Amino acid sequence: MEDFNKLEQTQVAAEANIQTQRQDEQEHDPESNTLHEPLLKVNRTLSSNQLAIVGGKVSHIESLDYEINENDLFKQDWRSRSKVQVLQYIFLKWLLAFLVGLLTGLIATLINLAVENIAGYKLLVVAKYIEQKRYLAGFVYLAGANFLLTLVASVLCVCFAPTAAGPGIPEIKAYLNGIDTPNMFGAPELIVKIFGSIGAVSAGLDLGKEGPLVHIGCCVAALLGQGGPDKYRIKWRWLRYFNNDRDRRDLITCGSSSGVCAAFRSPVGGVLFALEEVATWWRSALLWRTFFSTAVVVVVLRAFMEFCKSGNCGLFGKGGLIMFDVSGVSVSYHAVDIIPVVVIGVIGGVLGSLYNHFLHKILKVYNVINQKGKLHKLLLSLSVSIFTSICIFGLPFLAKCKPCDKSLLEASCPTTGREGNFRQFNCPNGQYNDLATLLLTTNDNAVRHIFSINTPTEFHILSLSIYFALYCVLALVTFGIAVPSGLFLPIILMGSAYGRILGIAMGSYTKLDQGLYAVLGAAALMAGSMRMTVSLCVIFLELTNNLLLLPITMLVLLIAKTVGDCFNPSIYDTILELKGLPFLDAHPEPWMRNITVGELADAKSAVVTIEGIEKVGRIVDVLRNTTHNGFPVVDAGVVPPNELHGLVLRAHLILALKKKWFLRERRRTKAEEVREIFTSADLAERGGKIEDVIVSDDEMEMFVDLYPLINTTPYSVIESMSVAKAMVLFREVGLRHMLILPKYQASGVAPVVGILTRQDLIAHNILCAFPQLEKSNASKKGR
C-alpha cells in the first residue's frame, strides 16, 4: 500500500513538472514569440449573424450539412440497406434527373409559347394603330397592356412569393455553396416564377426569362426530390433516400443546368454554366447526370418546335434550336483583326464592371424602397413599366427615316407587321425607322435583328447610340423591381448594341461583319459583368452556331474578364454580398495563413457543451437560450481529462424532446430500445422548433440518453491550425460545424476549444474581429 502511494506521488509530481515545463515552452516557443505577437489582439468578438436579405426582407438563413452523420441509428440504417435498396436509389436518381429535364423543358416551352403569343398579339395591335397613324391610341394601348402585364407579375410576386423576384441565381449559388435561404424552392415560388416571368417578359420590360428559368429548374428539382409541395408531400418510401442535403444538392444542380439549357437551348452550355458559376461541389458522376438532364430538355424542346412548325402554336414557331443563328457568315479574320477584338474585350470589361458598380448602388436604393412595404414594391415596378413604355414608343420618333435598300424585295422593306427587319413606323412608304425595328419588338427578336449579318447599312449609328443609352438605363432600373427577371438578356442587348456601334466606328479598318461585332460585344459585356469564361463561350457557340468564331470569342471573353476583375467582383458576387449571404470562396485569402482557428475560437463566445446522458431541463435550457445547431457532447469526468463523445445536432435534440425519449435514471440504453423510437427517416427530417415542444416540470428532472444520436466522428482540427488550412477542409468536405480540439489534451483543458461555422470563416467577419490582419491583407487576386 505504501508503495502504491509512493508511485502516485511520483506520478503527480512528474505531472506537475510537465505542466510547468509546458508553460515554459509556451513562453519560450521561438515561433509564437517572434511571429504571432504583433498580429493578434482581439478587438471585438466574432459575430455570427445568421441573417440575410431574401425576397426583399431580412430572413433567418441556415447552413446545410454535407457531413456524413455517423450516429448509431444512421449506421444501422446503412448496414441494413440491401442491394435492392441500393438499386432503387440509383434508379430513382436517374428517374428524377429525367423528370427534372422533362418538366423544365415543358415549362420552358409553355413560357415561350405564352410570351410569344401575348407579346406578339400585343405588338400586332400596336402595329395596326401605327399603320393608321393613330400614334396616341397605339401608345395608350401599348402602355396599358404593359402596365397590366407588369401588374399581374408584380402582384403575384409581392403577395404570394417575394423570393420569386429577381433572377434567383445568387440564391441558388448560395444554396449549392451550403446556405439554405427560406422559401426559395417551394411550390408557390415555382408557380409565381412561371406566371410572373410570362407577365414580365410579355410586358416588354428589359429583362430575360433566363435567370427565372434556372430558378424554375431548381424548384422543379427540389419539389421532385422531396415528393411534392411542403404540405402535400408524397411519402413514397423510395424518396426517403433523397432526404439529405447531399442528394438534394445534386438534384438542384441538375435543375439549374436544365434551366440554363432550356433558356438558351444550349445543353453543353447549361452543364458548364452549372459547373462554372453555380455549383460549389462537383464530381464527374454529376457531370454525367446533369448532361442527361439537359439532353432530355433539348429533346423536349426540339419535339415542340417540330410540332409548332406546322403552325399549331399561334405566333410561336419560327426559329429552331439555335436562337441567333449567324452560321451563314463566312468568318475570316487576320492578324489585323486582333486590334478591334482587343478593343471590344477591354471596353466590355470596363462597361461590365461599371454596370456592376451602378447596379450595386441602385439595388441599395431599391432595397430601401422595397422594404417599406408591398405597396411601394408595386408602385416601383409599375413606374418602371410606364417609363419603359414611354421610351420604347417615344424614342423611335427621334430616329431619322432611312430609305429602303433597292436591292431588297418590296415586300420585305418596309415591313408593317409584327416582325421584320425594316419597320415602317412613322416613315413614308419606301423608308423605314431602324430604331422602331429594335424597340417595338420582343427582346429576343431585337437581339436577332442586331446580330443580323451582312447588313452593314441597316442601322444608323445614332439610332444604335440611343438604343444603347436607353438599355443601359433600363437594365439598371429594371433589375431590382419585384418581378422575376433575368440578367442575361439585358446584358446581351446592351453588349450587342455597343458592339455594333464599335463596328460602325471602326469603319473600313477591318472586314469583320457588324453582326459579329454585335455578337462579340454581347459576349464581352457578359464576361465583363458575370466573369464567366468557358460556359459563356459554349453558350455563345450554341446560340450562334458558328464554330469559326470560337478563337476570337475566347480572346474577347478572356480579356473582358481580366479587365473586369481589376475593378470589382462579378455581378453575382456583388448581389450575394448585398444580400448578406455568407458565401464561402474556394480560395482562402493569403492572410488567413497568419491566424489560427484557436484564435478565431477565442474571439467567439464559449462553446456550449452537453453531457452524454443529460437532464431534460438542461437540454431545454440550452436549446432555448442558444441558436447553435450543433453541440459537442462532453462528459465531465470526475477527474480530467474530460471526454469528447462527438456532436449532437439541434434537430435531433428537439426530436428527442418531441418523442419524449426520457429516462428516469442516468443510464445507457439498449440499441433495440432506441430503434423502436427513432427511425432514420425521422432523423433525416429537418427538426421543428424548440418553441413547439412542451415539457412538463416532472419531465424536466428526467434524463435523455443522447449516445445513439451523437455523431461520433465529427471532422475536427487542432487549435493551432491556420484558418487557411482549416478552410480547405471546411469547404472541400462541405461542413456545417468544425470542432476545434486543443493541441494537448492535458488535464484541466476542455476537450473542445470551440466550434467554427461558415459565418466564422467569411473573410469579412474575420477582418472585423481582427482588424490588424487587414494590414497584411495581400491582394485578393491571387487565385
Add this chain to the structure above:
Amino acid sequence: MEDFNKLEQTQVAAEANIQTQRQDEQEHDPESNTLHEPLLKVNRTLSSNQLAIVGGKVSHIESLDYEINENDLFKQDWRSRSKVQVLQYIFLKWLLAFLVGLLTGLIATLINLAVENIAGYKLLVVAKYIEQKRYLAGFVYLAGANFLLTLVASVLCVCFAPTAAGPGIPEIKAYLNGIDTPNMFGAPELIVKIFGSIGAVSAGLDLGKEGPLVHIGCCVAALLGQGGPDKYRIKWRWLRYFNNDRDRRDLITCGSSSGVCAAFRSPVGGVLFALEEVATWWRSALLWRTFFSTAVVVVVLRAFMEFCKSGNCGLFGKGGLIMFDVSGVSVSYHAVDIIPVVVIGVIGGVLGSLYNHFLHKILKVYNVINQKGKLHKLLLSLSVSIFTSICIFGLPFLAKCKPCDKSLLEASCPTTGREGNFRQFNCPNGQYNDLATLLLTTNDNAVRHIFSINTPTEFHILSLSIYFALYCVLALVTFGIAVPSGLFLPIILMGSAYGRILGIAMGSYTKLDQGLYAVLGAAALMAGSMRMTVSLCVIFLELTNNLLLLPITMLVLLIAKTVGDCFNPSIYDTILELKGLPFLDAHPEPWMRNITVGELADAKSAVVTIEGIEKVGRIVDVLRNTTHNGFPVVDAGVVPPNELHGLVLRAHLILALKKKWFLRERRRTKAEEVREIFTSADLAERGGKIEDVIVSDDEMEMFVDLYPLINTTPYSVIESMSVAKAMVLFREVGLRHMLILPKYQASGVAPVVGILTRQDLIAHNILCAFPQLEKSNASKKGR
C-alpha cells in the same frame, strides 16, 4: 501536505474507476455488440505495396502531398511574403499557362507538319509504283518505309524513355490524382514522345497522335514549372513559388488540356476533357486558366494554318481548324430516327466494352513479352508494323472495283495521287477501289473519307466490313507496343466503320446520311470504351462543326456509356488497374461505411513514431528500416498521456541529416538558428535518399531538434470514423498521410493509432485484408 496526498489518492481512485467503467461500456456498448462483431475479423495484414508498372517495368511510385505543411519554417516564409512577391507569383502563373499553350501549339504543328510530309511523300511514291502496276515494288517500298519509321520510334522509346510508350494519359490521370510515377514528365520523355510519335504515326500504324500530344503538353508544363530538365534547371527565384505539388498539379492540368486542344483543334473540348477525365481536383479558377492555355494553342494553330495555306509547308496545309467538317449536311431527324440512334448507342456500348475486355487480355500478354527485355519490345513493334503493312497493301485486292459515278468530273474519279476519295489502285480506268481509298492513306484522311457526307454509294458494305475487321484487330495488337500511341484515333476508325456499315444495313429506313452514321458510330464507340460524355460531345462538336447534331450525339453518348458501364470499367481505369496504380476513386464504395479507420490501422503494422528531440542514431535507424514517408512526432512523457506534436516528413529528416543539424545535448533551438540552416526552398525540394547520407559514429550519439520541421497541424481523424467518411476527407483535401487518433486520449493509450495512406484506402487492398466485407459488397454503380 496530507490533504494534498489525500486529494491525489481520490483522484487516482476515480481514474481507476473511470477506467473500469470504460471497459464496461465497451463491453455493453449496444452498437459494437450487435453490429460490428460478425464483420471484422482480420485475416491478413493490409499490405502497402508501393510498386506499379511504369514504362513496361516495375517501378517504385510515390504519393503526392497537397496538404499545407504548417511547420515553423514554411509559416515564416508565408508571413514574410510581400505583396510584390504575391504579384510575382500571379504573373508567373499566367506566364507559365501562356508558355504551356504556346509550346504545345508549336510542337503540335511541328508533329502535324512532319507526319503529313513524311507519310505524304511515302504514299506518293507508293502510288507511283501502283500506277505502273509494279505492285511488289510498291509493297516492298511501303513495308520498308513503315519498318524503318517504326524502328526509329521504337528504338527511341525502348532505349531512351520507356515511359514514353503508350498514350501516357493513364499516368497523367494518376499523377493528377496524387500518384507520382518516376520519369514521366522529364526532358527525355518529351523529346522521345515528339519524335517517336512522328515516326509511329507516319509509319501508318493504327494509332493516333492525340494521347501523345496530351502527354507532351504535360511534359512541357512540368518542365516549365521546374525551370528546365532535371539536370539543367534554371534557379530563377520566382520559380521557387512553384516548387510544390499543388502548383505543379495545376500546371500539368493546363498542359493536358492544351494537349487535347492541340490534338483535336478543340479548345473547349480540351478544357472539358481535362476536367471530366484527367483531373481529380478542380476549381473554377483553374477552369479559367486552362481555358486561357487552350486559347493560346488555338491561336498558334490558326496562325500556322494561315501561313501554310499559301503552300509553304510542303504537303501540309489543307484543312482548317475543324478537322472533319460535316457542317455542309442539313441534318433533319424525326421521331423515327430514334431507333437507329438507340441501336448505334447500344452496339457502341457493347463493342466498346468488348474492346476494353480484349485489350485488357492482350495487354497482359504484351506485358509479359515487354518485360523480357529491350529486344523483345523491339521485335514486337516491328512485327506489328510488318503485319500492318501487309494488311493495308494486300487487302484492297480483295475488294471489287466499282465504276465511277458518271455525275462526277473525270478528274476526281478515279484519283491516282496521294489524296482523293476514289483511288484507282488495281482497277481499270473509270473504276475505283473503295478499300484502297480507306487503307492507302493517312489515318486522318481515312476518317475524313469515311465521315464524308452525301456519298451513299461510295463504299461497298463488304469493303467496310473488311476495313472494320482489320482495324479491330489492329487496334488491339497495336496499342501495347513500345511506341507513343494514342487511343482516340483507332477507336474513331473502328467506330466510324461500324457506323457506316450500320447505316448501309438500315437501308431506306431512315433518311440520315451515312456520314452521320459514321460520326455517331465513332462517338458511340468512344463513349463505350472511354466512358466520357460531355467532353466527347464537345470534341465531336468541334471536330465536325455541326451543332445540329448535338441532341443525337448526346443521346448516343449517354446510351453507349450506360451500356458500357454495365460490363466493365473504362479503358483508362482498366489500364490504371493493370499498371497497379493506386487510383483513388471519387466515390467510396458502400461497404466502406461498415469498417472504421481504426480497424484498418489495426491491420497494418504498428506506427513508427519519433520524439521531438531525437537521437541521430534512432533517426538513421528508422529511415533505413522503413519506407514510410511521414512519421508522427510523439513525446513519451514521463507519465502518460503522451503528446502528439505533429508529423515530420522523411524528406525533411533526411535534409536535417544531410545538413548535419546536430546538437550535443537535448534542447530546443531558437528560430533564428534554424532559419540560418534551412531555407523554405530547401524544404520544398524532394529529399534525397537515406543511402546517400553518411553519419559518423560520434554524430550518431547527438540529437536533432525536429520541432521546427514538424507539420504541427496534420489532418487527423478519430479511430471510430468509417472508412467512407475518412476517404471523403482524404480525397477532397488531397492528403498523403492521414493520422488516426484514439477516440479517448486516456492514460496509457498511444496518442496516434496509426497512419493511413493512399494504398490503405484502395478498395481492392481493403478487401484483401477483410474478405468478409466482400459479402456486403453492394454494387459499385451507386455513384
